[in-house]
Amino acid sequence: MPRIENDIKLDFKDVLLRPKRSTLKSRSEVDLMRSFTFRNSKGSYRGIPIIAANMDTVGTFEMASALHQSVAVSSGTSDGDFEKLGAILAAVPQIQYICVDVANGYSEHFVNFVKDVRQKFPTHTITAGNVVTGEMVEELILAGADIIKVGIGPGSVCTTRKKTGVGYPQLSAVIECADAAHGLGGHIISDGGCTCPGDVSKAFGAGADFVMLGGMLAGHSESGGEIIEKNGKKYKLFYGMSSDTAMKKHAGGVAEYRASEGKTVEVPYKGPVEATVRDVLGGVRSTCTYVGAAKLKELSRRTTFIRVTQQLNTVFGNDN
Numbered sequence: 001m002p003r004i005e006n007d008i009k010l011d012f013k014d015v016l017l018r019p020k021r022s023t024l025k026s027r028s029e030v031d032l033m034r035s036f037t038f039r040n041s042k043g044s045y046r047g048i049p050i051i052a053a054n055m056d057t058v059g060t061f062e063m064a065s066a067l068h069q070s071v072a073v074s075s076g077t078s079d080g081d082f083e084k085l086g087a088i089l090a091a092v093p094q095i096q097y098i099c100v101d102v103a104n105g106y107s108e109h110f111v112n113f114v115k116d117v118r119q120k121f122p123t124h125t126i127t128a129g130n131v132v133t134g135e136m137v138e139e140l141i142l143a144g145a146d147i148i149k150v151g152i153g154p155g156s157v158c159t160t161r162k163k164t165g166v167g168y169p170q171l172s173a174v175i176e177c178a179d180a181a182h183g184l185g186g187h188i189i190s191d192g193g194c195t196c197p198g199d200v201s202k203a204f205g206a207g208a209d210f211v212m213l214g215g216m217l218a219g220h221s222e223s224g225g226e227i228i229e230k231n232g233k234k235y236k237l238f239y240g241m242s243s244d245t246a247m248k249k250h251a252g253g254v255a256e257y258r259a260s261e262g263k264t265v266e267v268p269y270k271g272p273v274e275a276t277v278r279d280v281l282g283g284v285r286s287t288c289t290y291v292g293a294a295k296l297k298e299l300s301r302r303t304t305f306i307r308v309t310q311q312l313n314t315v316f317g318n319d320n
Contacts, residue, residue, distance in 0.1 A: 022292035053214035072097030118144025134180030154193030156215035178207025197283025205303035219267030234269035
């Protein structure tokens with residue numbers, strides 16, 4: 001018989017952070033660097049933990065150069081993917097991060113694939129996802145993953161919720177999955193749902209170790225694809241990795257047994273990504289000053305979320 005969970009699950013838009021007394025005099029005093037040692041690989045990371053999504057038009061080599069950290073090789077879960085992963089890592093031994101990425105991280109096959117990757121690459125740091133619940137976070141960490149990617153359906157070009165009815169509000173997913181991961185010494189990435197710098201802060205406040213951005217990093221010089229001109233305005237293409245566009249590019253089209261679960265949009269061209277990154281980091285630093293966190297590491301400990309019915313005063317529009 002179907003079951004209904006009555007606990008309220010929340011998205012970024014449903015909350016604001018409560019300000020708290022602070023001794024910080026300036027945003028410049030806030031340290032956004034994080035240092036992690038990973039549970040299974042024993043590898044270490046130091047940097048500002050904001051990641052470009054592993055999507056055609058966002059996770060480009062040019063974007064990697066602009067962000068200066070954390071390059072990972074992404075893989076699906078077919079036999080061919082396993083062989084290709086081995087070939088890439090043999091050719092480029094400097095890569096220490098593997099991202100095993102599927103839309104639905106709940107299959108037994110996926111868990112077994114993660115175990116196989118761990119066995120073959122014992123010292124590489126493995127990211128696995130996507131999932132949204134604590135029990136699956138624990139299972140993947142115990143299978144050998146170090147970092148769990150959290151998010152089903154929140155992305156700006158994801159239509160999974162519309163096509164399948166499946167999903168989980170992102171803020172609650174991050175809170176619950178972070179709790180599960182941290183209990184085992186693992187880490188999580190909040191993947192999807194951030195529309196502005198404030199959402200990035202909320203993800204960190206909810207316990208995310210890393211935050212992955214797709215739509216916010218789309219449309220820049222470093223993003224993939226050509227610039228399109230229409231009526232004197234410049235655009236760049238941005239599409240979900242389960243969209244018609246992506247499947248035509250990578251799989252020869254949408255297989256007859258499935259539906260597209262992503263859309264393709266034209267994003268206004270934004271120029272170099274540097275200004276957007278500066279805006280995001282400035283916003284997160286400012287959040288930290290409002291709640292009295294001298295380091296990004298302290299933000300989740302200083303976070304109290306308050307439920308709201310309205311985020312913004314929209315009398316002059318929605319985009320500011």
